[in-house]
Amino acid sequence: xxxxxxxxxxxxxxxxxxxxxxxxxxxxxxxxxxxxxxxxxxxxxxxxxxxxxxxxxxxxxxxxxxxxxxxxxxxxxxxxxxxxxxxxxxxxxxxxxxxxxxxxxxxxxxxxxxxxxxxxxxxxxxxxxxxxxxxxxxxxxxxxxxxxxxxxxxxxxxxxxxxxxxxxxxxxxxxxxxx
Amino acid sequence: xxxxxxxxxxxxxxxxxxxxxxxxxxxxxxxxxxxxxxxxxxxxxxxxxxxxxxxxxxxxxxxxxxxxxxxxxxxxxxxxxxxxxxxxxxxxxxxxxxxxxxxxxxxxxxxxxxxxxxxxxxxxxxxxxxxxxxxxxxxxxxxxxxxxxxxxxxxxxxxxxxxxxxxxxxxxxxxxxxxxxxxxxxxxxxxxxxxxxxxxxxxxxxxxxxxxxxx
Numbered sequence: 266x267x268x269x270x271x272x273x274x275x276x277x278x279x280x281x282x283x284x285x286x287x288x289x290x291x292x293x294x295x296x297x298x299x300x301x302x303x304x305x306x307x308x309x310x311x312x313x314x315x316x317x318x319x320x321x322x323x324x325x326x327x328x329x330x331x332x333x334x335x336x337x338x339x340x341x342x343x344x345x346x347x348x349x350x351x352x353x354x355x356x357x358x359x360x361x362x363x364x365x366x367x368x369x370x371x372x373x374x375x376x377x378x379x380x381x382x383x384x385x386x387x388x389x390x391x392x393x394x395x396x397x398x399x400x401x402x403x404x405x406x407x408x409x410x411x412x413x414x415x416x417x418x419x420x421x422x423x424x425x426x427x428x429x430x431x432x433x434x435x436x437x438x439x440x441x442x443x444x
Numbered sequence: 445x446x447x448x449x450x451x452x453x454x455x456x457x458x459x460x461x462x463x464x465x466x467x468x469x470x471x472x473x474x475x476x477x478x479x480x481x482x483x484x485x486x487x488x489x490x491x492x493x494x495x496x497x498x499x500x501x502x503x504x505x506x507x508x509x510x511x512x513x514x515x516x517x518x519x520x521x522x523x524x525x526x527x528x529x530x531x532x533x534x535x536x537x538x539x540x541x542x543x544x545x546x547x548x549x550x551x552x553x554x555x556x557x558x559x560x561x562x563x564x565x566x567x568x569x570x571x572x573x574x575x576x577x578x579x580x581x582x583x584x585x586x587x588x589x590x591x592x593x594x595x596x597x598x599x600x601x602x603x604x605x606x607x608x609x610x611x612x613x614x615x616x617x618x619x620x621x622x623x624x625x626x627x628x629x630x631x632x633x634x635x636x637x638x639x640x641x642x643x644x645x646x647x648x649x650x651x652x653x654x655x656x657x658x659x
Contacts, residue, residue, distance in 0.1 A: 283503070308503065308532050311524030318493035319528070322500020325484075325635045326508075327642070330500070348490025349497065353631040432628075 267414050267441045269298040272360075275421035276305055276331060279358075283308055283323050285316040286333035291362040291442040295333065313338030314345035320357050321349040333360045336398045336438075346405060346434070356428040358421065359407070359436045365392025366440040402436055409436040445603045448473045450581035451542065454588050455511070461641070462509035462538075462592070463501055463634070467494040469548035469609040470513045475620030481637040484630065485622045487612045492521025495539055499529050502537040502597075505638070509536050509592065516543045516601075517555045519563065526570035529597050535573070537597040544606040552606045567599035579603040 272295055276284065285308040288296040299307045310316045313334045320330040334342065339361050350357050370376045372390055377399040379385070386393045402409050408427060410420045421437055428435040448470065455464075456477035466474045467486040474483065486494040498512035519525075519541050529537055541563050546552040555561075567575045573596050578584035584602060591600055614623050614630075622630060 285500075306503075308528075310528050312522070314490075314493065315496045315499075315522060315525055315528055318490060318496030319500035319503075319532075321631070322497040322502075323504045324500075325497075325631050325638070326501045326504020327635065327639055328504045345490045345493050345496075348488075349493060352489060352627045354628040355631070 267412065267418075267439070267443050269295040269443050271415045271418045272421065272443065273298050273302065273305070275418050279422060279425040280329050281305055281331045281358075282328040283320075283330045284333050285310060285319050285323075285330055286360075287311075287313055287316070287335075287338055288333075289335040289338075289362050289364065291364075291439065292333055292335070292360075293443075295443045312341065314342040317342055317345040317357075318349045321353050321355050324355045324357065325353075331358045331360060333362075335362045335394075336364050337394050339436075340394070340397070340401060343405075346407070350434045351406065354432045355434060356425075356432050357434040358424045358428055359434055360412075360421075360439055361398070361409075361436050362439045362443075363395065363398060365395030366398075366438075368392060369395035398438065407434050407436050409438050411438050411440055413440045445579055445605050446581045446584060447605055448607055450584070451602055451604050452477045454585040455513075455540075458588050458592055459511060460509070460592075462511045463498075463638070465494060465498045465501070465510065465512045467513065467518055468515040468612070469544065469607055470515070470542055471612050471623070472609060472618075472620050473607070474513065475622060479621050481633065482641075483622050484634050485612075485620070487623060488614045488627050492518050494518055495522060495525045495529070498537060498539065499525065499532055499534050502529075502534040503532050505642070506536050508638070508641075509538065510534075511538045511540065511592070513540050513542055515548075516541050516545060516561075516563070517547045520555055520557070520561075523566060526567055526572070526599070530571040530573075535596045538592060538600070539567075539572075539597060540600045540602060542604050543601050544604050546606045548606050548609055549611055563601040564599070567601075572597050572599040574598045576600040577602075 283306045316332045323330040424435040502510040545558040564577045
């Protein structure tokens with residue numbers, strides 16, 4: 266079980282001021298929790314690429330942002346990630362809901378490190394978004410941690426620590442629906 | 445239609461302590477009018493995301509005016525940002541689209557919709573509080589104080605003649621001061637300048653509510 270309440274607690278612990286993003290089915294409850302609260306401001310975007318540039322602006326302006334997007338939205342954000350938060354070395358934590366994770370791990374024992382080609386990308390049993398999540402993060406130089414249950418929630422704090430130490434973004438891959 | 449000088453000289457005179465974000469064909473020309481530590485070149489960055497960066501800066505501190513000089517080609521890349529700016533209640537944002545209707549940096553190829561696109565209609569549709577259109581230098585210069593004050597977000601489309609600016613880099617070969625250092629260092633310089641500015645205003649008692657938890 267992964268609860269929105271537990272994630273919000275971790276965000277508060279790290280003094281997050283703004284969460285910028287776009288909801289999916291797994292993160293909907295977290296968006297609702299953030300919208301209902303008053304201490305962390307939720308910034309809704311029309312497309313995920315906006316989120317990273319807005320986060321960069323917030324950090325330059327002295328705030329502590331976090332980004333919340335689905336892995337497909339992270340792919341869409343490619344040049345924004347490269348050109349803003351990576352190029353500017355923004356210590357940003359990015360929560361990425363991992364569409365297709367369970368099925369990919371079940372069907373592909375080499376998940377995350379296995380071959381990616383036309384056959385795997387078009388395989389009807391696999392979600393192609395799941396196949397390229399970790400390889401994409403590695404290609405862009407973004408370190409990542411996994412978050413599956415409430416017991417893992419402190420990984421969010423680990424990600425903030427890592428982002429701060431290295432002055433660069435760190436991703437938290439959310440591999441379960443947030444309840 | 446304005447020249448870049450007619451666009452930038454009045455803006456430099458009236459910007460006060462606003463942050464000014466530039467991109468593309470305005471990046472180098474702006475440096476001829478301002479060497480403020482509150483200038484930031486969205487160069488060597490993510491194409492099309494200058495307005496988003498400005499939105500982030502604006503909502504970071506609602507007391508600080510943020511002026512974004514965006515290209516029309518750049519604006520077209522992220523039209524959804526118009527909606528985001530309004531949704532985020534970036535009331536201190538002044539978004540100026542420098543409408544030359546070309547991709548100046550790559551040789552002035554026409555942008556999609558050149559000669560037809562109505563940015564003011566898009567901004568109005570997105571819900572901008574105040575929307576302006578200027579194609580005459582005197583009208584622009586006369587209205588600028590009003591544009592830069594009062595509630596926003598404010599949108600202004602300004603017709604400007606295309607120039608001959610080439611690709612922009614960072615480092616020693618660039619003459620503009622704010623292009624001399626890396627994007628990462630430039631971001632830190634602005635972050636420090638903003639934090640110092642808030643500290644100064646707090647010391648003077650002018651901005652007690654402007655605490656920045658991340659600074």
